[in-house]
Amino acid sequence: MNSIKELFLNKYDISDSSYDLLNSFMIEENKSKKELLIKEGEIHHYVYFIKVGAMRSYYINEDGKEVTHWFGFEGDIAASLGSFIQSKPSLENIELLEDSVVLKISKSKLLELYKTNIELANFGRKLAEQALLEMEEQILLTQFTDARSRYLKLIDKFPHILQRANLGHISSYLGITQVTLSRIRSEK
Numbered sequence: 054m055n056s057i058k059e060l061f062l063n064k065y066d067i068s069d070s071s072y073d074l075l076n077s078f079m080i081e082e083n084k085s086k087k088e089l090l091i092k093e094g095e096i097h098h099y100v101y102f103i104k105v106g107a108m109r110s111y112y113i114n115e116d117g118k119e120v121t122h123w124f125g126f127e128g129d130i131a132a133s134l135g136s137f138i139q140s141k142p143s144l145e146n147i148e149l150l151e152d153s154v155v156l157k158i159s160k161s162k163l164l165e166l167y168k169t170n171i172e173l174a175n176f177g178r179k180l181a182e183q184a185l186l187e188m189e190e191q192i193l194l195t196q197f198t199d200a201r202s203r204y205l206k207l208i209d210k211f212p213h214i215l216q217r218a219n220l221g222h223i224s225s226y227l228g229i230t231q232v233t234l235s236r237i238r239s240e241k
Contacts, residue, residue: 057104057156060128065179071172078166079156084149091133091147096140098160101131106153107217111225112145121226122191124211124218130180131155150218200229204237 061072079102084090090108091097103125110123110131122145125131133143137160167174194203204227207214214223224234 057102057128061102064128065176067172067176071170071176074170075158075166075173075176076156078162079158082155082157084153084155086149086151086153088149089146090131090149090155091136091143091145093144093146094142095136096142097133097136098140099132099157100137100160100163101147102156102158103127103129103131104154104156106155107150108147108153109150109218109222109226110145110147111222119222119225121222123187124214124222124226126211126213126217134184150222195228200227200233201237201240203227203229204234 058069058072058076061067061075062069067075081104084106090101091110093112105127108125108131109121110125110133111119111121114120125147131147133145133147135141136143163177167177194206198206207223207227220231220234224231227234229237
């Protein structure tokens with residue numbers, strides 16, 4: 054497995070020195086499976102980088118059902134953007150799907166780094182752009198593609214997801230029932 058530094062350098066295209074500076078402000082934490090990293094209704098002032106592990110973001114709909122709208126794995130970033138940016142209570146929960154190790158950095162430290170290091174400021178801009186693109190892609194997939202196409206796109210993006218997330222979470226993410234997901238999977 055790649056180290057977190059290698060993941061950062063490859064995925065986010067930052068220099069060794071900028072990574073080392075960022076890393077000097079991050080705190081490593083071990084988290085347990087099923088733990089909520091971020092809880093709906095609470096204000097969160099941290100961004101988390103997934104060093105090892107898997108997680109999902111979900112909200113509870115008006116029928117009381119969990120709706121998964123994001124999966125994160127090694128090298129990904131987890132945050133409740135509305136809570137982080139606007140200091141408002143989170144609308145979502147971020148749950149660990151397996152025991153995980155995360156690196157966290159506070160909003161104040163991150164903003165301080167953005168002011169003093171142009172490469173890290175650009176890194177932050179790229180993260181925001183990436184989040185917007187992923188949101189747009191998810192909306193377009195949900196509204197304009199069929200269930201099978203959404204499933205195949207998910208497997209292409211996360212080939213290991215069937216081993217790391219349960220079928221209920223995957224079907225919720227795809228906007229289909231578990232029965233439909235089972236049917237699609239059996240059609241191979």
